[in-house]
Amino acid sequence: MAGIRENVGLVLLALVFIFFCAWKALGWRNLHPSRRLAITVGIVFSLVSIVISAVNPPWAGRWILGTVISAFLGYGLLYSLGRKQHEKTLDSFAAETGMTAVRTPQDEESSKELADLKKWMDRDLYKWKVSGQYPALVQKRGPWTLVVRVPLAVDFDLNAPDYTVFAYIRKIPMNTIIIAEMPLKEKDKPKKIFTTGDPEFDKRYYLTGVSASDALAVFKDEVRDYFKKLTSFSGWVRLERFGIYYYMPGMVGSRDDLEKSIALLDLLAKAVEKGAEEGELKEP
Known part of the structure; x- marks a missing residue:
């Protein structure tokens, strides 16, 4: 537990991200598969980060910080890619069907x-x-x-x-x-x-x-x-x-x-x- 105390700021950051993912997971059955994947990966990596902080190897702090930052960036990237696909699909469908x-x-x-x-x-x-x-x-x-x-x-x-x-x-x-x-x-x-x-x-x-x-x-x-x-x-x-x-x-x-x-x-x-x-x- 000494490792957690030493990395308390980064552990709190990981917990904040877990809370963020849990909030986004409300209504899980109705979420899009890509959103479920992003949430699952984010929570798993954040939990692994907390466990590593307890073991406290020399690279624990860098691991936690890098993981949380990567998780946030990955979540944003998945959303952005989904948004681009959404726009492309609507435009293509409109052109093919005569919709405005x-x-x-x-x-x-x-x-x-x-x-x-x-x-x-x-x-x-x-x-x-x-x-x-x-x-x-x-x-x-x-x-x-x-x-x-x-x-x-x-x-x-x-x-x-x-x-x-x-x-x-x-x-x-x-x-x-x-x-x-x-x-x-x-x-x-x-x-x-x-x-x-x-x-x-x-x-x-x-x-x-x-x-x-x-x-x-x-x-x-x-x-x-x-x-x-x-x-x-x-x-x-x-x-x-x-x-x-x-x-x-x-x-x-x-x-x-x-x-x-x-x-x-x-x-x-x-x-x-x-x-x-x-x-x-x-x-x-």
Whole structure:
């Protein structure tokens, strides 16, 4: 322990980094794989540094300082590389699909789709805002407006600043419904869960929100079968009277991320439209 006392400043630095990693690890199941790797490596190296300080070889101080500095730099590098890949993927997808890429404030001001959404959304403080980071993707799809963007902030109660939001925006006749994978811990499960009568679906996912009838009107056989076939589902989807929002952990890393996320919204949008046409969904 004498070594720890001699290197107390550097040990405290390692502990600060461990605390930083632990804070970033909140919501572990929903973190992007690259973020999980960076956090794991950072914590392991910091713990090794503390053990070395206890043994106190002559090079202990240099090891601890170098490790912590490298961990911080490595974390920043991984984030920067992920950000570059995110931007490249969005730009490429926009060029191939005809979506509008919003890269600057000037692009945002000239985007009719975003301008119309902002005018509409600014009337209600509780609606998800379309402001966020650049680049963003925007496209009008029939009565829906698709927006793909990393927001400046995510709802405060979701503890999730590092998400990409895929939004299908329009006014729809339903109360708020949320779907996500069932948490492993009982304490993490919502107090109110709607069951569908489909044991396989109900075991893997939970539906929660305001109205069970709205949930059942949207999550019928076709939609449930789609979710059951997914090999993995990170994040969550929120359906509300202002649209459908998928919160995907991390940044977009590939075209596959975009195609699967948009396909999910397409499916849910059709289910909502069908429920409204059949009178199962009504204005809240």
